[in-house]
Amino acid sequence: MKAFIFPGQGAQFTGMGKDIYDSNPYAKQLFDDADKILGFSISQIMFSGSADELKQTKVTQPAVFIHSVAIAMSQQSHKPNMVAGHSLGEFSSLVANHTLTFEDALRLVSQRAQAMQKACEVNPSTMAAILGLEDHRVEEICGEILEVVVAANYNCPGQLVISGSIKGIEIACEKLKAAGAKRALPLQVGGAFHSPLMEPAREELAAAIESTKFSTPICPVYQNVNGLPSSDTSVIKNNLISQLTAPVRWTQSVQNMVKDGATHFVECGPGKVLQGLVKKIAPQVEAASL
Numbered sequence: 002m003k004a005f006i007f008p009g010q011g012a013q014f015t016g017m018g019k020d021i022y023d024s025n026p027y028a029k030q031l032f033d034d035a036d037k038i039l040g041f042s043i044s045q046i047m048f049s050g051s052a053d054e055l056k057q058t059k060v061t062q063p064a065v066f067i068h069s070v071a072i073a074m075s076q077q078s079h080k081p082n083m084v085a086g087h088s089l090g091e092f093s094s095l096v097a098n099h100t101l102t103f104e105d106a107l108r109l110v111s112q113r114a115q116a117m118q119k120a121c122e123v124n125p126s127t128m129a130a131i132l133g134l135e136d137h138r139v140e141e142i143c144g145e146i147l148e149v150v151v152a153a154n155y156n157c158p159g160q161l162v163i164s165g166s167i168k169g170i171e172i173a174c175e176k177l178k179a180a181g182a183k184r185a186l187p188l189q190v191g192g193a194f195h196s197p198l199m200e201p202a203r204e205e206l207a208a209a210i211e212s213t214k215f216s217t218p219i220c221p222v223y224q225n226v227n228g229l230p231s232s233d234t235s236v237i238k239n240n241l242i243s244q245l246t247a248p249v250r251w252t253q254s255v256q257n258m259v260k261d262g263a264t265h266f267v268e269c270g271p272g273k274v275l276q277g278l279v280k281k282i283a284p285q286v287e288a289a290s291l
Contacts, residue, residue: 003264004084004267005291006084006087006266008069012270014055015047015051017271021071021072031070031074043063058114058115059111062110063107070103081267083261084220085224087251091225091244095215095241116205123201131174132184133181133184142177145176148172152164152248154248155248155251156252156278157252162188165196166198197246210241225251226240265287267288267289
């Protein structure tokens with residue numbers, strides 16, 4: 002069985018999507034539509050913009066989303082048996098399994114990016130990658146800290162990203178290294194994604210998600226908040242709303258997809274980060290790009 006997987010923020014690069022734009026009429030139409038929906042030429046920033054331009058909040062998340070969907074949807078002969086996306090990538094996965102239209106999902110992604118930016122400005126915060134320590138130990142130590150610090154991304158065994166206040170992350174990194182973590186690396190991000198500090202963004206996005214039409218998917222999506230499959234649109238909506246303040250359970254998602262029969266993981270979008278994570282989580286399966 003084939004699983005399509007979709008990357009999140011951070012996978013962007015200058016020139017992304019130009020090859021498929023030039024070679025595939027269907028993909029070209031998606032890019033042209035995106036420019037109209039967003040009200041600016043995001044395609045030109047993707048194709049030839051600087052790294053700083055690509056880092057703009059209004060650009061980064063839509064850019065990764067557009068590129069991912071263009072790759073997945075332009076290959077009509079390839080149909081997934083299941084889908085999943087890492088954080089932002091969950092929106093791409095919901096287009097690939099026909100839960101959301103491209104247009105509706107792009108609008109939600111744009112609103113999500115701007116809501117997250119506002120939340121970051123209200124509560125200055127950050128994230129850090131913790132390597133080489135068991136998940137339960139990271140959770141225990143974060144739970145002992147009085148500042149806001151939580152597990153945010155369960156990426157693969159031995160790699161967990163934490164999220165919280167700037168002071169909380171500093172304290173956590175010191176404590177986690179003392180507890181045996183091989184590394185505790187602060188990340189160059191604008192805020193504490195997938196933590197309680199994103200509550201203002203969750204509330205803002207909830208209204209937009211509730212007013213968007215969700216259709217019955219052609220295959221289940223394994224969602225970030227619990228790593229479990231769903232084809233029920235009301236469940237998918239609720240989980241998507243919860244996603245901003247809940248951790249990304251990527252390890253559990255991949256494990257459950259494998260348990261349910263996935264043998265081939267196909268990464269759709271810029272970069273190869275998810276392929277690497279899949280191989281660490283389930284070395285027995287195949288992982289490649291479309």
